[in-house]
Amino acid sequence: RRPLVGEQDRAEMVLSLKGVDFTVIFEQDTPLEIIQVLHPKILVKGADWDPKNIVGASLVQGWGGEVKTVTLAPGRSTTSILEKMETRQREKTVTVARIVVQGCLSFLWQTDLHPE
Numbered sequence: 001r002r003p004l005v006g007e008q009d010r011a012e013m014v015l016s017l018k019g020v021d022f023t024v025i026f027e028q029d030t031p032l033e034i035i036q037v038l039h040p041k042i043l044v045k046g047a048d049w050d051p052k053n054i055v056g057a058s059l060v061q062g063w064g065g066e067v068k069t070v071t072l073a074p075g076r077s078t079t080s081i082l083e084k085m086e087t088r089q090r091e092k093t094v095t096v097a098r099i100v101v102q103g104c105l106s107f108l109w110q111t112d113l114h115p116e
Contacts, residue, residue, distance in 0.1 A: 004078055030055040044068045 003010070011023040026034050035043065035056035043060045047069040051057060057067040075084075 002078060004081065032056050032059075035059055039063060039065075041065045042068060044070060047071045 005013075007025050011025055014020055015023045024031075024034050024038070028034075032055050036059065040060060042065060043054065043056055045054050045067075049069060051067055051069060054067055054069075060067055074080075
């Protein structure tokens with residue numbers, strides 16, 4: 001199910017933000033090696049992360065950089081988007097089923113095949 005948007009597209013979206021010099025797609029489980037090589041001035045994660053659990057935070061702060069967390073936009077998470085899509089799909093399925101049942105009942109009534 002995830003990711004909805006591929007890594008290259010996500011990297012390009014982030015790169016298009018003012019103040020972002022470049023983005024890196026990495027293969028490792030964490031960005032620690034990249035952080036050690038690049039020495040970023042600012043390390044940014046979503047506000048759902050506790051700053052003390054952000055990988056590389058102590059390194060960045062150690063060389064005078066900043067660790068920032070950004071507030072997440074309500075209703076814009078991947079989980080929220082998927083939930084909305086699933087809810088809409090269920091609503092469509094129920095609506096179609098309702099139409100089919102109503103159509104069958106209408107047909108039965110019009111053809112004198114309706115139950116007594």
